[in-house]
Amino acid sequence: MPSDAYEAVIGIEVHCQLKTASKMFCSCSTAYDGARPNSHTCPVCLGLPGALPVINKRAVELVLSAGAAIGAWTPDATRWDRKNYFYPDLPKGYQISQYDLPLASAGMLTIDTSAGPFRVGITRAHLEEDTAKLVHGEGPMGERLSLVDFNRSGVPLMEIVTDPDIRTAEQARRYAEELQLLLRTIGASDADMERGQMRVEANVSLRPRGTEAFGTRVEVKNMNSFRSVERAIAFEIERQAAALDAGEPLRMETRGWADERGETYHMRAKETSDDYRYFPEPDLPPLRVDTAWLAQIRGELPELPAARRARYSDVLGLSAYDAAVLVADADAGTLFEATLAASPGLEAKPVANWVTGDYLRIRNAADGPVTVEPAALADLVRRVTDGSINRSSGREVLEAHVATGESIEAIVARLGLRQISDAGSLGPVVEQVLAANPDAVADVRAGKPQAIGFLVGQVMKATRGQANAGVVQAAIRQRLDGGTEPGPS
Ligand SMILES: [Zn+2]
Structure with missing residues (x-):
């Protein structure tokens, strides 16, 4: 089957660090760039037993503002959920996130593409906390080791998920670019991809053109620039089409993007939401969103x-x-x-x-x-x-x-760049140029208009480019066609 027999179905998930002074559930500063590892930490963001989270109001406000900017719906009350998984960058063994009641749902963003405007539906935008950062290196005895820097742990993170509306790699790139612009415009995030403030993941599947059912979904990560987003998705569409053509089954998996090799590679089998055993966060009350507060945020959008x-x-x-x-x-x-x-x-x-x-x-x-x-x-x-x-x-x-x-x-x-536009001052120069170039003058008189360009060029040269070319050309025409002397009028 030729690869254009398939239609790509693409959804994009973006995580972006919100532009707040302090972390999501504690008062540690988010300005840790260049700081000593683990110098911006406290019992809450280190996940120590008994430490209790406190909600950062500004982070909630920024998600509400993003929701308003994409025309999303915000419920009167939302809550926090625990997403459980074990990884060394997550000391609590769970991430505080939002599961079935996100702060914003059902928005949309219109993007401009080479094929015209395109509307991308946005399923949801919710608030969660960032993880710590693993640094892999070598110990004093040359042994391989991994270190954990908790400075990033607990930074407010907004996750924005699109509907599976996107069909091409270009649309995916344009969506990510437009979203970055929007987040910067409303001041929600600096959204710098190279600095990890904005992380883009794509879910890509193919289905035979004209059919409705979704194919096997593959998640693509580690795309660190807009160009990578477009290249990785284009690669993945081709890879899946080739596999389908060859009758090879696709598996649900997470793949990374190797920019230098220009290909995606298998990272791990994809988790499903069941694997995370979500349940309501017992340490935080449900969050009520006051109508007046929401109206004020909408009113303050730039x-x-x-x-x-x-x-x-x-x-x-x-x-x-x-x-x-x-x-x-x-x-x-x-x-x-x-x-x-x-x-x-x-x-x-x-x-x-x-x-x-x-x-x-x-x-x-x-x-x-x-x-x-x-x-x-x-x-x-x-x-x-x-x-x-x-x-x-x-x-x-x-x-x-x-x-x-x-x-x-x-x-x-x-x-000395004043343009000479008055015919009076240009007259003598025009006369000199005409006198010095009798062949060109004869050509113009013989009806070869391109010769005028040469004469204008000579005047420009004589005035070091200061002459107004339009005025010079008119003066030459008048002198040669009308036979009258150019001069002060
Ligand atoms: Zn802290």
Whole structure:
């Protein structure tokens, strides 16, 4: 059977560390990056007997906020459950999580893909605690050993699970990207994949196209970048299709992604929820979500990425591409907004072009941070738009502004970059160029319009690029077609 005879059914699970000052059930600080191992711990997050958890209200708020942002439903009362399993990074022998009453259910997120907009249903978002971290190494006698760092133990974690709606590897990547953007926008998480603040897992199965029943599901983990998400899922779809074609049975398993080899590999047989023996957490009361509190959280949501892209396209007239870049890149978006704010009445389109083009080019090539004053960018855009400096000079001015922080006015004066637009000052130069290039003049007169380009180029050269090319071309045409002398009008 050719592999396009199958349809992929993909669900994504994302775990993200919430941006709180303290851990989920104790007051230990979450700012442990670079800290000595096990220096951010207490009896609660070490799982010592008798230590009692206390709920971090801010973490609950951030999940409610994420739920509101995906249009999810939140019940009046939820509760905590114990997910039981044994692993050295989980000292209590269970993780406090939420099982049948998550804080948010039935949401959705619309993503843009190369095939157009696509809606991904979100089954649930719930709150739980992160595990400790195992560090594998070698002991003083050269023996292999594993160490446990409990600094991460108990960090608030939100798990977001999609419906099995996703059909392609590209949709999966785009979903993960859009979710990251959303979580950052609402301030729920920094969601940095490389730093493990956002971990993406995919459940992938295939079924013959046109059928309803799900095939055997394989979970794929260890995808540390958006690119890995797309590659791993694409690989897994191909692997499963080949197995089905060959009549080999697939097994329910968890597979890892080996980025350097570009393939998934067997890790372990997949646990089912029965294996976790969930039961209500006896140390914590059920959690009541007050309607007024939820309303307040909804009311405080910032403008969400989709709404902002729509505003940029529909109200400001930007292209879908520019809108997507400005919303996805925090620096670019901030500069764009601040530049428009600095100069009321300035047209959005050229500002967007400068930000998504030259600003990002300069920033991406720079080693350190790059600062562009919004008022300076507004000034530059205005000068290029009204023709007082040309586009390529403008680029040079922006680079000089980034390098020195000088005002646009000062840079234009210092570099002598004022564009010469008045025909009167250009007249003598045009005359010199025409006199020096009689062949080209003859060509133009003989009806070869491309010769004009050469003459314009000679004028640009003579003025060190400062001449307004449009004005020069008009002057040459008028001189040669009309036979009149160019001069002050
Ligand atoms: Zn603690």
